[in-house]
Amino acid sequence: MNTINPDKLQHSKWTAARPEAGEKHFIVVDLLRDDNENVAQAVLEAVLTRRRITLAWRELKNDDIWRIGWQ
Numbered sequence: 001m002n003t004i005n006p007d008k009l010q011h012s013k014w015t016a017a018r019p020e021a022g023e024k025h026f027i028v029v030d031l032l033r034d035d036n037e038n039v040a041q042a043v044l045e046a047v048l049t050r051r052r053i054t055l056a057w058r059e060l061k062n063d064d065i066w067r068i069g070w071q
């Protein structure tokens with residue numbers, strides 16, 4: 001399990017454990033917050049294709065899917 005502080009996710013780098021379509025490296029480009037200003041979702045952008053995906057920030061804790069940094 002990755003340890004994450006959601007308030008420090010902005011501009012962090014991630015590697016997909018099982019890359020699809022050559023998209024292996026991602027950067028957090030935006031954080032979406034709920035009504036109480038808590039981080040709810042993270043927007044990741046693939047470095048190679050610039051495709052964006054939005055996911056619950058807690059999904060980044062799963063090291064079977066995501067790895068911290070570029071590897």
